[in-house]
Amino acid sequence: xxxxxxxxxxxxxxxxxxxxxxxxxxxxxxxxxxxxxxxxxxxxxxxxxxxxxxxxxxxxxxxxxxxxxxxxxxxxxxxxxxxxxxxxxxxxxxxxxxxxxxxxxxxxxxxxxxxxxxxxxxxxxxxxxxxxxxxxxxxxxxxxxxxxxxxxxxxxxxxxxxxxxxxxxxxxxxxxxxxxxxxxxxxxxxxxxxxxxxxxxxxxxxxxxxxxxxxxxxxxxxxxxxxxxxxxxxxxxxxxxxxxxxxxxxxxxxxxxxxxxxxxxxxxxxxxxxxxxxxxxxxxxxxxxxxxx
Numbered sequence: 001x002x003x004x005x006x007x008x009x010x011x012x013x014x015x016x017x018x019x020x021x022x023x024x025x026x027x028x029x030x031x032x033x034x035x036x037x038x039x040x041x042x043x044x045x046x047x048x049x050x051x052x053x054x055x056x057x058x059x060x061x062x063x064x065x066x067x068x069x070x071x072x073x074x075x076x077x078x079x080x081x082x083x084x085x086x087x088x089x090x091x092x093x094x095x096x097x098x099x100x101x102x103x104x105x106x107x108x109x110x111x112x113x114x115x116x117x118x119x120x121x122x123x124x125x126x127x128x129x130x131x132x133x134x135x136x137x138x139x140x141x142x143x144x145x146x147x148x149x150x151x152x153x154x155x156x157x158x159x160x161x162x163x164x165x166x167x168x169x170x171x172x173x174x175x176x177x178x179x180x181x182x183x184x185x186x187x188x189x190x191x192x193x194x195x196x197x198x199x200x201x202x203x204x205x206x207x208x209x210x211x212x213x214x215x216x217x218x219x220x221x222x223x224x225x226x227x228x229x230x231x232x233x234x235x236x237x238x239x240x241x242x243x244x245x246x247x248x249x250x251x252x253x254x255x256x257x258x259x260x261x262x263x264x265x266x267x268x269x270x271x272x273x274x275x276x277x278x279x280x281x282x283x284x285x286x287x288x289x290x291x292x293x
Contacts, residue, residue: 001119002031002065004056004090006081007038007072014097015046017108018072021095022050024115033062035084038072059084068093068118068270071104075190078103079246082130082147082267091125091268093118102189105280106272117272124271128186128202129226130263133245137256144245145263148187151244152234152258153179153212155251160215161236167228176215182230182260183208189281197221201277207262232258 003025010018025032031053034042039055042048056062062069062084070093071081078094085092094104095111106114117123131146154161163175183192185200188208193199197210198221207230210221224230234241240251243258252258282288 001029001067002033002053002063004033004035004062004066004069004084005038005072006035006069006077006084007041008077008080009041009045010073010097012046014108015048017097017111018042018046018048019050021072021111022048022052024112026051028115028119030115033066056084059090062090066090070095073097073104074101075103076247079147083145085267089265089268091270093270102280102284103186103269105275110272114272118270122273124273126202126269126271127266128269129184129205130265130267131182131184131207132261132263133243134259134261135243135252135256136259137253144248146187146245147184147267148190148246149181149183149192149244150258150260151179151181151191151212152232153242153244154236155238155240155242157237159237161234161241164233164235165209166231166233167224169229169231172222173219175211175219177211177213177219179212180232181208181210181212183210184226189284192221195221198223199281226262230260232260234258 033054033056034052036055036057069081069085069090071078072095082092095106096104131150133144133150135142152163160176160178163180165172181192185202185204188197188200192208192210195210195212197208200206205226206223207226208221208223211219234254240253242249243252
């Protein structure tokens with residue numbers, strides 16, 4: 001079997017697990033292609049020199065016979081890895097070296113069992129909706145993709161911004177707020193959750209619009225079907241506002257328009273059969289940790 005491994009940096013206490021992971025690859029005759037910057041990090045910063053089948057820098061470098069893309073790190077690393085998976089055609093496996101790990105939910109003590117299950121086909125493949133963002137400036141546009149959320153926030157000012165939101169061309173609301181989050185079901189347990197948004201199961205065919213510190217307290221998070229198109233026009237002081245697409249942020253001119261819709265592809269993620277979304281919620285959010293429950 002041929003796999004790809006994506007990573008960025010890890011805590012030094014996880015170095016031993018990396019060595020063990022490559023040892024397991026060799027033992028199970030798994031060919032591994034490593035994301036080149038991560039390979040250089042392992043060599044230069046960690047003094048780890050694994051035997052690899054080659055390197056890649058993006059999804060276009062990966063051969064068609066790569067079966068899985070392993071993401072080694074936390075959820076932030078997982079979010080950056082999905083665009084290397086050839087727009088969802090390669091299933092993603094998340095190995096958690098971080099703290100929370102909703103997406104990278106295979107813990108260090110599950111690595112060998114997870115590899116055996118993957119080799120035996122004893123796994124589930126979940127498909128997750130992706131957001132497509134089109135930034136329109138006059139007659140030019142740029143396309144970006146997000147697995148978690150697209151966020152609009154103020155930039156270089158303490159003043160609120162005004163976000164005019166339209167659903168399928170129909171005016172919804174003008175949000176006077178610090179910002180607005182458009183989240184997928186996957187992203188409903190991330191930034192959107194922290195501002196009071198609802199939790200959606202991964203197979204929910206919906207998006208969540210969650211305002212950040214809205215001026216009007218009656219403005220609450222809203223769930224809309226994911227086949228709806230969302231358009232945002234932003235006003236505020238200065239020249240720019242900030243748009244974040246998962247972990248990537250950039251300033252955008254107020255004159256530019258944001259068009260958000262469901263992407264034409266989904267991301268495939270590997271889930272161990274003894275894992276479920278509800279068990280992950282209980283474990284990661286510590287539901288029931290209070291003995292009174």
